[in-house]
Amino acid sequence: MDSMDCINERVMGVTLTIEQTKISIIQTYAPQQGRSLREKEQFYETLQEMTETIRHHENVIVMGDMNGHVGQNRDGVEHVIGEFSIGERNQEGERIIDYCVMNNMSIMKTYYKYQESHKWTWYRWNAAQQGYTERSMIDLFLTNKKNIFKDVRTIPSVSLDSDHRLVVAKLKIVKPKEKVKKKQKRFKLENLKDEEKKQALRQLLICDNFWHVFHSAGTGVWQIKPRNNTVEEGRAVRLTCHMASLPVASYIWLKDNAALPVNKSRYYQPKPGVLQITNVQPQDQGMFRCKAINDMLNEEFLSNWGYLTVVPRKNEEGHLFQHSLLAVPSKVEVHKGEEAVLECITDDEEPDLHWTRIDETPIAKNRTIRKGQGSLVFPSVSEQDTGVYNCTAVSKKSRDPISTQMIEFTMMTPPKVQLSMSVSKRPVPLNTNVSNGETVRITCATWGTPAPSISWYKNGILHVETGRHKFTNKNSTKTFNSEDLFIGIIMSTDTGLYQCVTRNRAGVASDAFILNIPMVANLPLPPVNVSAVAIDHESVNVSWMPSPDNVSGYIINFITGKPRKKKI
Template identity: 25%
Template sequence: MSNLSRGNVELDPGITIHPAPSVVIAQKNSPLLLNCSASSSPDAGPVTITWFKDGQPVVIDRRVQVRENGSLYFTQVKKNRNSKNKNRNHNGFYECFIKNKYGTVIARQVHLQVARISKSFSIEPADQEVKLGGVARFKCQIDGIPPPLYVWEKNSSPLPHNNRYITLYSGILQIHNISESDAGSFHCSVYQSFNKVNNVPVTIDLIWQHSRVQAGLKVITDTERRPPKIVAISKEVNATIKHSVTLECLADGNPSPVVTWMKDGNPTLDDNFKEIYGRSNLKFIEVGKIDAGTYKCVASSPGFPDAVAETKLNVKVPPFIIEAPVSEGYPVARRFRLKCTVGGTPTPKVTWYKNGQKIESLENMQINPDNELLIDSSTSDSGYYQCIAKNDVGVDMAIARLQIILKENAPKPPGNVTVTSVTSAEVCIQWSPSEYTDCCPVLAYTVHYGELKDVTQKAVTLKKNECIHDLKPHTDYKFYIRAYSRNGAGAQSDTMTVKTLESVPDAAPNLRLSSSSPSSIDVEWDPVPPEKCNGIITGYQIFVSNGGHEIMENVSAANQSYTVKGKNIISSVGMNVSAANQSYTVK
């Protein structure tokens, strides 16, 4: 792309989008309010707000209502997977569209999740026998939204308050330096607390106790020295930037080993954002992008080799827009770009929208690998443009309002455009002259053309007709015309579509020959690739030369095999297969 230009008229966007969570967790049968999270300026005219769920308009009923300010209000959040009535299941992906006189914007995209908790544990603690002075580890796990809270008890009483009993958020209980008094029964209870969920917009102070499982701990008297051993190490851990995360490492041995953490050969406790939690776990108080990497847990005891285990920490970063598109006015027939530079880990996917509709690929728009939207402007391109960046930990968006300006006294669009396919590579266009004012006669016309999704080429002419050469055979092309005067470009004509004529196929089929007798040859072939057909294949012609005797057989396009028969034909034969379209064959 060349001749890219920026507009010179700055515009007020007219709509402001306010930050809002991209995921909301709600309690079943409780009320919920989803804000549209956008406002429109008074100068932008009347406002219409519309909500969609999973791509369809939200059905308004006694449980779901739209407030005067455009917020979506649920009197009772429902979740019923087995109901045939979709209105009984409020789980889903919601979008709020706000429209004013300039166009439409997606004001918010939010996943609504109805809280749930599984009926059974996916991991239950198991009975253990542990040597005196060693370590024990119990784990229970259950699936739930939001993530459940785990509380451990010993013999139906709270755990002792000391640094030997360590509980991790993931449902793990570690016991260090086991003594005989630690023997007993350990219980795991699961709770769901909604006052811990930041995304719930109403105050809910409800705790669910779901279930209880238990396991026994037996202590074995054994004071022999044991080399250090890593009993447990975190698997690969994913964390979101600025959140807290803990890497588990539990080491056994006698004497009790000293645990250190290393990253890239260096100790990890080099700032105020990390600490040893319990006796051996590495806790990041506020994880940063620089913390991502591979960590080694090293357990050391005098007189024994070190025990070493590795784990990996991935730090994910929600999308953020570094350079957003700018609201501006541009003259018609100008090529310009809208930028949307984003950051985030993993790399966010960027999608462009015009007036709330996804831009797939339009004849005058292209999206380059840097997520820039390139536009050859026409009057119909005025409106809102929006880039939305997403990855699996968040979303960010930005909008720009464009106004494509047609100058006063600009030529009218050319009329009566006709397009004729002359050959497989040539198309001729004719049109009626553009109307113009006395001050500003037409100086030239431009013929814009290209394949259906790529109308980017143009030819300049002073005439009212033009022939375009070097086109692809049997290919659909679009054409439109624009007139120019000293006041600049006029609006474009109607767009016309034409298909070039067929041409000789560029390739012959690939042959495979086999024989089961001296008097027959089995011929098989692959279809000609679509890009080589240059038309619609209507059949195949098989040519056989055998001792000066030639045979030609015609075969339907539906067939890809044929058996040639003849006395002793296999002893001396030449053969080829050609593809035929409506007008041509190739040998």
């Protein structure tokens, strides 16, 4: 057992790991008929809070006495209720279904075909008639992963001295397959002597790194999911969802498990995963969710449900309602030539929104469009459009500004990269032969918006710092980044293809060259039986057996935990 959380006498949770599979179980005892409405609402609020604390990709099972009849009607909730449910639905059953819809769960008792005696979970004995006159299916298993269930049935012969019968579920736990570690590509350095093979290898490394980035991303988890909202009639609301995905996923909004109704005057989707609803009406109330589509993987993913509740507007007689702007992203980044949307939305049903630039440059009307309630759209972005913008809501009565929102607008540019090299502090052309014992400094400079990151590769393998190889002189601004790869006391083993790969959200760039250290004839052999014993944090005793060659001396690099290096 990994953890246990007992909330109250009606809800508790346990997390288990079985065969490397994590299962979160929530045990429940719902308020029965006759209990107050507030008590029932508190139960489902507590249950929802615990459900939301569990990571969505875990196997979640909710089990217990739910005290509700879900009935046989499956219209619109086929993913919640199976073909073999029984009885009629009541109000408590509606609550169970709403919870399942919100959390993408299924009622597993309804998916298995058995005779009725193996479906009823509760019986009431009638002493006068000497028989069971009432029965229902209220003890349930709910889950977000149907594939782990093999069977759910009632055992009618076991009463446990209760009017409830034992309900048993069989699970199928499959041990995850161990991931096979991919072999790293190795390159024959002798091929680098051929100029055609050298250029082909250089292009291969650039492409290989790009596809490595692509495959390592894939499709991830829902980072933003629709949440429950309560909005007064006539106000506005902004719903959002987002899934980590490469390539970027497209999104479709669903309402009550159907396609979003067309309403161009009040529904506006400024960008993927965002839905603005203005002048909210009672018919807008319902369950909203997102469907994310990854075209490259040919897969679809559904988010959890978020419930939009529309309530009557409060009596404002004698009180002036202070309208405000709804929260929107304060930074917008797009590529050159793409469409950009600077959102602006207010809860005023008769909005008066004004856009200005903070540098007081006029906004070109021929380059922008107003959409939705007041969003500013750039159909094709160029450098002149970037800057800091203000959206201001103005009072129609006093013409005074009520609220202002600032948005920073940036055009992303893909990286450009350039390599340069110096040997023993002397600038030299790339591909210059370097002698043993010299020092080499390779500088990678890259430009882009935002500033690109830098990664080093040697012969196609990610390069890391070692005793003689250090990353130094790091320098960066908002649009520039540079870094040196310093190699001290060069050796023939340092020969290879060195590549600087730079990345930002706009793209990838790479530059590479061959560092060649010619082999020197009759080099002395290294010492043998080398031993190092630490004396203190800055001293070490090093001993060895000399090689049979006539060696006049050795150089030892002593690397401390502090950012300095000593020669002994």
